[in-house]
Amino acid sequence: MPLDLYNTLNRRKERFEPLSPDHVGMYVCGPTVYDTAHIGNARPVVVFDVLYRLLKRLYGSVTYVRNITDVDDKIIDRSRSSGESIEALTERTTRLYHADMGALNALAPDIEPRATHHIAHMIAIIQRLVDEGHAYAADGHVLFSVPSMPDYGQLSRRSVDELLAGARIDVAPYKRDPQDFVLWKPSTAEMPGWDSPWGRGRPGWHIECSAMAKEHLGVTFDIHGGGLDLIFPHHENEIAQSRCAHSGAPLARYWVHNGFVTVEGEKMSKTLGNFFTVHDLLGEYPGEAIRLTLLSTHYRQPLDFTRDGLKTAKGNLDRWYQALRSDPVPAETELPFAVLAALEDDLNTPLAITHLHELAAAVNKAHTPEEKAKAKGCLLAAGRALGLLEQEPEAWFRWAVKDAALLAEAEIEQLIADRKAARQAKDFAEADRIRKHLLDQGIVLEDGAQGTTWKRG
């Protein structure tokens, strides 16, 4: 079962071959915990969750590492402006992040290292870089010397000259070269800081990932993922640090990047007021609908996140759960080949989703109970491969918008019974009145061969 992945390093789809035939190591850049996760933060989480599930299926053993950046100037700034302590802020934000991503059915990574727990490892790498002549101390900072690495810029395909031509760099006076970037910077007394050979300070952004990846996955590992925007400078600098500290050994063999998210055609921004947080969206739509929306576009394509898209995704899930509803109870079967093939082709989730539609149609068209059960099992397996259809169908149809005034289920059942009696007495006006009454409260009735079922619209 070959897996092909688009490797940013070579800008083409490549056959994936792990370093070890029965184990895969994957590192994905995680959140800086200073604010609530927005829909753009959720895309890589969901995309790499699908990849994680697929890798586990194909190789059995996977070590998935996703870090928590809990030391950063944005955190310091936020703490200062809000008055909340850094520790409380990062703890609270991390908890919320876990809850939000869990609601999107994202599995927890195997290891979730925190930057503040790896300061010693960062210092060790920096020391090594200084010793090897790839970094230098200046004015309380330690900087990586970009000119010391002849093939710097391979991932982002930028030459040193091009970078200089960009010329939007605000050159700090202590830099030997404008491209040099910070590995360590000094902290004032009230800032978080750690003792180091260069004085009390804190790490630069890029070094965190180098240290945590090395610690948990080794010098060279299989897959490194993240958002497209991280290619430069973050991943480029990560590669520079790690390779120069490890005698030139490659960092990751496959670099996988997801595309950006826009909202209703606009780039997300707080001034435009189109900043959707996952937490808020979860009050309006089930997590699986948000997840499906994120998977409905290929991961490398730009994704325009819209309310219409959410509505469509919710409708698709209604259709699939409807197919799974009622007897016979589905039992997950083997993953249908077409779905597996779609996922193995560079994670073609939109194509996999079309197969889910076909599988749902097969359930509805099945003639015998045996056929139906088998078809349901296939649909379920296909959904689960995408991290969808993980709920009981009845629970899905009872989901309600947050804070809605809900009609009690017992009351709904009573009204359905009343309507049944009216229908049996051929009092259709009364039956329709009850149905309308329920519809006005968001309850949709469906009269089937096995009786009347209801769902929240």
Added chain:
RNA sequence: GGCGCGGUGGCAGAGUGGUGAUGCAGCGGACUGCAAAUCCGUGUACGUGGGUUCGAUUCCCGCCCGUGCCUCCA
């Protein structure tokens, strides 16, 4: 200025050198007391100008339009 990505039917969104996915929306039909759900049928597409080819939406070149990154934004 540099590096990069994309333009597919009313909408969303795959894919392919030659039988025009899939879903939503629309239309017609079956089923239903009427609906809903489901099933059956149905129309509309590949930014633009060249080139390669027996044949291009698919490969190559130009152009137009949109868009991302260029030191800490996923």
